Amino acid sequence: MSGPAAIADAIIAGDLTALDSNGLLAYLDGGSATGSGDTRVDVWELMAAADRVRRARFGHEVHLCSIINAKEGGCPEDCGFCAQSKHFDTHVKPSKFTPIDQMVRASEQAATRNASALGLVTATRGLEDDGFGLDHIVAGLRAIRAAGHTEAHASLGFVSDAGFDRLIDAGLTEFNHNLETGRSYFSEIVTTHTYDDRIDTIRRAQAKGLRTCVGGIFGMGEKPIHRVEMAQTLRELDVDEVPLNFLVSIDGTALAKVEPLAPLEMLRIIAAYRLFLPRQNIFIAAGRTHLGQLLPMMFSAGASGMMVGDFLTTPNRSVDDDLRMLDELGLVPRVCGSGRPELAGRAATAAPARRLPVVA
Numbered sequence: 116m117s118g119p120a121a122i123a124d125a126i127i128a129g130d131l132t133a134l135d136s137n138g139l140l141a142y143l144d145g146g147s148a149t150g151s152g153d154t155r156v157d158v159w160e161l162m163a164a165a166d167r168v169r170r171a172r173f174g175h176e177v178h179l180c181s182i183i184n185a186k187e188g189g190c191p192e193d194c195g196f197c198a199q200s201k202h203f204d205t206h207v208k209p210s211k212f213t214p215i216d217q218m219v220r221a222s223e224q225a226a227t228r229n230a231s232a233l234g235l236v237t238a239t240r241g242l243e244d245d246g247f248g249l250d251h252i253v254a255g256l257r258a259i260r261a262a263g264h265t266e267a268h269a270s271l272g273f274v275s276d277a278g279f280d281r282l283i284d285a286g287l288t289e290f291n292h293n294l295e296t297g298r299s300y301f302s303e304i305v306t307t308h309t310y311d312d313r314i315d316t317i318r319r320a321q322a323k324g325l326r327t328c329v330g331g332i333f334g335m336g337e338k339p340i341h342r343v344e345m346a347q348t349l350r351e352l353d354v355d356e357v358p359l360n361f362l363v364s365i366d367g368t369a370l371a372k373v374e375p376l377a378p379l380e381m382l383r384i385i386a387a388y389r390l391f392l393p394r395q396n397i398f399i400a401a402g403r404t405h406l407g408q409l410l411p412m413m414f415s416a417g418a419s420g421m422m423v424g425d426f427l428t429t430p431n432r433s434v435d436d437d438l439r440m441l442d443e444l445g446l447v448p449r450v451c452g453s454g455r456p457e458l459a460g461r462a463a464t465a466a467p468a469r470r471l472p473v474v475a
């Protein structure tokens with residue numbers, strides 16, 4: 116197997132699949148996460164290669180986005196990590212749909228944070244074609260697009276073809292639907308729907324011309340092979356954005372007692388994913404504060420973006436600190452999809468590209 120530096124050379128020369136699944140497994144597997152028991156490729160060597168690939172692809176630009184809960188709690192699904200599942204007794208209580216004006220205000224606030232997109236997220240299995248929920252989200256997307264602060268993205272569970280048509284007509288440009296983990300580990304985490312249910316929804320969103328934002332969560336007890344499986348599926352699906360989350364265990368959920376991954380293990384995962392998915396915008400979302408003092412190193416491990424502002428049920432660190440960190444690193448926020456010719460033809464309704472200033 117080639118070392119990370121040679122893999123990076125090949126990627127930068129145009130071979131986007133220079134790292135195969137066996138190579139990815141070798142980078143992720145091989146010993147304990149820290150200390151002398153770790154026989155894997157040195158994490159610093161891996162990060163140096165991943166950083167070169169990131170800079171060749173994205174330069175000094177990073178993607179920032181924010182999300183808002185458009186319908187919180189009471190979800191009928193049983194995802195073992197999720198505070199919003201009605202199967203678990205957590206601090207989250209079911210709410211009604213978020214009012215439209217609140218969505219628009221969240222979009223305005225996201226723009227002041229240099230986020231170029233606001234994602235509307237519903238804790239639902241999906242939205243019925245003729246139900247109040249879809250009508251409300253359609254109205255919210257229209258209002259956000261009319262206000263013009265950010266792009267309007269959404270994560271709504273399962274959506275029919277007819278539903279996608281209505282959402283796109285209202286201004287949706289990108290759809291999030293995470294895989295959560297590798298195929299062979301999925302049933303350990305979720306039993307109320309299947310991996311193929313999720314893949315079908317992602318493919319149908321792509322068939323409608325939407326950009327897709329698809330990632331997962333690490334630190335749920337999965338093995339390196341499961342991380343490889345998820346990366347392989349993401350490559351096959353050729354998704355556009357890849358949110359990497361690290362489990363934030365929440366009291367009451369099935370994974371409440373799971374300890375966070377060690378920071379160097381998190382950086383290893385980010386770097387290995389960057390080398391395996393060199394085209395995609397890999398951004399770091401929930402759990403990034405588990406990196407502790409190593410947080411800024413997520414970019415030198417290959418991340419090309421991050422979520423700013425609070426997550427759905429857990430707080431994030433302060434936006435001011437995040438923006439100051441970017442400024443000090445010399446990184447510049449960029450608009451979704453800008454500078455990415457492979458996206459031509461997709462998301463024709465996307466907002467025009469514009470450079471956003473860094474707010475100190």
Ligand code: SF4
Binds near residue numbers: 193197239
């Ligand atoms: S992750 Fe989504 S689908 Fe799963 S329980 Fe939470 S809100 Fe429901």
